[in-house]
Every structure is written in structure tokens, then in C-alpha cells.
């Protein structure tokens with residue numbers, strides 16, 4: 079064994095800090111924010127260069143000899159200081175890593191100096207130091223990105239678009255929180271454009287809408303929840319009266335003590351559960367938790383995005399209660415009285431299974447399974463009368479534990495299921511050799527088959543607008559929409575981009591009595607952000623369809639499917655089960671109800687029946 083030389087260790091460490099465009103820009107942006115700047119200007123030009131300019135305090139000449147050395151930082155004196163650190167950086171690794179892996183040029187001047195200085199580094203070595211002209215502040219230019227790391231360099235070239243998109247989201251997240259610093263991010267070179275433009279003087283709600291989607295501006299509400307001494311949660315949430323707003327997945331931002339972080343698990347689960355309970359599939363929020371710094375551990379990963387919070391669960395419980403009160407104030411609560419009472423008793427996660435089961439209609443599959451599992455055999459209770467016109471209800475907040483394990487049950491097994499018979503005129507009982515019993519919801523299964531067929535075959539017509547409608551698109555969305563004009567046209571929204579870079583809607587989709595409007599288009603744009611890198615154009619078009627499309631087909635499919643309460647022939651049951659094998663997503667109906675559940679294993683059931691009595695149970 080040998081001890082690696084200092085240079086080798088340095089090279090190994092350096093390669094782990096700056097791993098892609100996003101981490102490079104993140105470190106430079108954080109340095110600019112830590113410098114007390116009010117203006118930060120970021121530029122990115124393909125794989126050629128990244129440049130970040132700020133009007134902060136600059137770097138004093140006395141720091142030049144140490145600059146870009148490993149562990150060189152002006153933000154932390156000793157490890158002890160970490161407990162109260164407020165600066166975004168503190169590890170003294172970023173400039174060192176950039177100097178090791180790229181070509182680094184720093185031009186800087188403090189208010190005390192007459193002239194600026196430009197320092198150039200390559201391969202970790204200072205190449206030159208010369209006088210330059212610049213205002214107070216710092217410009218860091220990075221060229222020759224990952225020059226000595228061919229794999230990373232090639233990866234950047236190949237995946238530049240997706241890396242840039244992730245970087246834009248990150249810069250947006252920072253710009254959203256900053257109320258005194260204007261952050262601007264542009265891409266330069268061919269097709270260059272303004273990617274992010276912060277609006278520090280606007281209220282948080284307006285800043286959030288700029289990034290989440292302008293149509294959400296009136297739907298977002300500022301919140302301020304005191305959670306204890308020196309502890310509070312502020313930010314924006316979807317207003318209780320707008321819970322059914324179209325949604326996109328990347329609308330969750332979390333900050334702790336002015337740091338943009340991955341939301342800690344207990345908070346994530348509290349937010350997800352409470353929003354689900356109030357009928358919203360994905361939560362929409364930009365929330366800022368402020369806690370005493372000593373209660374936060376930020377030094378878990380080099381990017382400092384992962385954090386641990388002291389008493390995380392207890393605090394998340396308080397967040398849950400605060401949000402519950404907030405949403406209870408909304409109209410939505412009135413329609414869920416049972417759920418409200420149950421959730422009020424629950425801390426973070428609540429007794430979800432009980433809540434869910436109590437919410438099920440008796441005819442619901444889960445209730446049937448519970449009933450069957452309890453009796454360890456096929457039904458003993460007579461079938462309860464169902465209305466022939468019964469339609470689907472959305473599922474309760476989360477699926478119970480009896481949900482089929484999709485990994486174990488492959489889709490092709492559907493054709494291997496042997497139909498045993500019909501239960502309660504609503505469910506098809508089947509057996510997968512040798513001993514597994516499965517139950518299939520006849521309505522949900524047939525409905526999903528009809529739904530997928532309608533989605534694929536129905537032709538959507540378009541309706542030209544007499545007067546084209548002007549679209550208000552956030553800067554970051556404009557580029558995305560321009561790239562996908564044809565995709566939007568495919569789903570009925572023809573958009574025209576004029577010379578002055580204004581966007582106008584020329585047609586809207588139309589199908590029988592369902593009319594679409596601009597809010598549906600904004601929703602599609604939000605979906606597009608999540609799927610823009612899918613290669614198959616048709617797939618993208620399918621994935622960005624607004625919820626109204628799905629609802630329309632779901633309701634048509636529901637009406638034309640076999641209802642609960644209908645007696646089925648064996649042939650019809652076989653057909654319904656076989657159809658599931660051909661679907662894209664056979665596991666749930668369009669409203670989210672499961673189509674199939676594992677009932678139990680007959681072998682276990684038989685073994686249990688013949689088990690001799692336990693000694694301890696004898697009188």
C-alpha cells in the first residue's frame with residue numbers, strides 16, 4: 079500500500095465537485111450571491127464557455143496567493159463556525175475544482191483598488207496575473223470545460239440541451255427566492271436567448287408564477303406559518319379554492335435558511351399527504367423554512383443540497399397541521415367531511431389505510447378484498463344492489479397495501495389467468511396457476527380498454543379563433559414552445575410566433591361538447607417541461623395533453639363500459655381479462671381505481687385451515 083501524493087488526491091477530490099454544467103453554474107452563482115452582489119449575470123455558450131459576472135465586493139489582492147487552492151475560503155474560519163454559517167459556500171472547493179478540470183479566468187476588483195486584476199489558471203496552476211479594467215465585483219470565465227476529462231466532456235457535448243434545461247431550473251429556483259438580487263441567465267451563440275430573468279422587486283407570488291406558469295399567478299397564495307420559537311415556514315402555496323388547477327411535476331421548491339435544498343423526506347411526505355387528501359395529485363409550492371442554524375446539518379454532500387433537520391418529524395408534523403388548517407379554510411374541505419375528521423387526528427402520515435378503507439364504497443374492490451380476506455374464502459355476504467348507471471369515483475389518497483405488485487405480475491400474465499367466475503356482479507375472480515387468486519374490477523378493466531382505444535383513435539378537430547389570442551409566456555417557456563410548435567399543433571393548438579417574439583394562439587382543439595381554452599394550453603406547456611427530452615414525438619404529444627383531454631375520454635369510456643351490477647358471460651369475462659394484456663397501462667382505470675388485485679394464495683389459505691391448534695391458545 080502507498081499513500082497517494084498530494085497532487086493525486088487533489089485531482090481525485092476535484093473531479094467530484096464539478097460534475098456537469100449544473101454544478102459548475104451552481105457553484106459560481108453561489109459565490110456571486112455570497113459576495114453581496116445585487117446583480118448577477120450568467121452566460122452559457124454551448125460547451126465553449128460559462129461566465130458569471132457580479133457587482134459584489136470583489137476579491138482582495140491579499141487573497142490571490144491562496145485563491146483556487148484546495149480548502150481556500152473566506153467564509154469559514156474553523157470547523158466550529160459551520161454551525162452558524164449563513165454563506166452558501168464554505169468548503170473552499172469550487173474554484174480549486176474548476177481550476178483543476180477546466181481553464182479558469184477570474185477578473186476582480188474591490189472598492190479599495192483602482193484597477194482590476196485578471197488571474198488565469200489551467201490544470202490547477204496559476205498561468206498569469208495581470209492588471210485589467212473592470213468595475214468593482216468579479217467575473218469568472220470558465221473555458222475548455224472538462225478539458226482533461228474526455229468522458230465528461232463528451233457527455234456535456236452530447237447532453238448539453240438537457241443539462242442546460244436542468245441548469246435553467248436551478249437558476250430559476252435561486253432567482254425565485256432572491257428579493258434583493260437580480261439574477262439573469264442567458265445562453266449565447268447560435269439560438270442564444272434569455273433563459274431566466276429574476277424580478278427581485280415583485281412579491282414572491284408573482285416571482286413564483288413567472289417560473290411556475292403565469293396562469294398560476296392568481297391561484298397562488300402567500301403563506302406565513304409560525305412553527306415555534308425562531309422557526310417559521312413562509313412561501314407560496316396553491317390557494318385552497320384553486321386545488322383543481324392543472325399541474326406540472328416540477329412545481330415544488332423548498333428552501334431552508336435561504337438555501338435551495340432537496341426537501342427532507344418527512345416534509346415531503348407531509349406536503350404530499352395533505353395535498354393529496356385535499357384532492358390535488360401533486361403539490362405546488364415554493365416554501366422557505368427558517369430554523370435556528372444549529373438545528374440544520376448542511377455538510378452531507380459536496381453540493382450541499384441534501385440536509386438533515388433536528389427533530390425533522392416533529393417539525394414536519396407541525397407543517398402538516400398548519401397546512402391542514404390552511405386548506406380547511408377552502409371550499410374543498412366541505413366536500414370531504416369524513417376524510418377531514420380522520421386526518422385531523424393524524425400526525426404526519428395518518429392512519430391512511432383506515433381512512434382509505436372507510437372511504438371506500440361497499441362495492442369498491444378494496445372493500446371486497448377485505449371482506450374476502452377476512453372470511454378467507456369466497457363471498458359469504460349477498461351482493462348489494464348497485465345502480466346500473468354507477469360510474470367511477472377517484473381513488474382515496476393512497477392505495478392500500480393489498481395493491482398488486484406490478485413487478486411480480488407481468489402484463490402478459492393476464493392471458494394466463496383462468497377465469498373462475500363472477501363475484502357480486504362486479505368482479506371477475508381469476509386464478510394464476512398454481513394457487514394465486516386475483517380479482518379484477520370488471521368496470522375499471524373494461525373502462526381502461528375503452529379509454530386507451532378512444533385516446534388513440536378519436537380525431538380532435540380544431541376551431542380557428544376569429545381574433546388570435548395573445549399568450550403570456552414566461553421567458554424560459556418561450557424557447558421551449560418555439561421548439562415544439564408542431565407538437566402543440568398536433569394536439570390542436572396552432573401557435574404563431576411573430577417577429578417581435580410575441581406568441582399568438584390561432585386555433586384551439588374542439589371535440590363534441592368539450593371546448594379547450596388557453597389554460598389548457600398553459601397546462602400542456604407545463605407538462606412539456608417534464609417530457610421535452612422524450613425522443614418519440616407522438617409520445618410527447620400524448621404526454622402533454624391537458625387533463626381535460628383525459629377527463630373527456632375517461633367520461634366517454636366510463637359510459638360505454640360494462641357497469642357494476644351487470645351479469646357477464648364467461649366469454650365476456652375472458653375478453654375483458656385478455657384486453658388488459660394489450661393496454662399501455664393496465665393497472666388502474668382512468669380515474670385511478672385499480673383494475674386488478676392479488677386476493678390471496680390458496681396454498682397459504684389451505685395450510686392455515688389445517689394447522690393444529692397452538693398450545694398457548696388451549697384453555
Ligand code: ADP
Pocket residue numbers: 105109110113132134135136137145146150151152153166167168169170171172173174215216
Ligand atoms: P467557498 O465558496 O466554499 O468559499 P470557492 O472555491 O467557491 O469556495 O471560493 C473560494 C473563495 O474565493 C471564496 O471564499 C471567496 O473568498 C472567493 N470568491 C470566489 N468567488 C467570488 C466572487 N464572485 N466574489 C467575491 N469573492 C469570491
Ligand code: MG
Pocket residue numbers: 105108109167168170172
Ligand atoms: Mg463557493
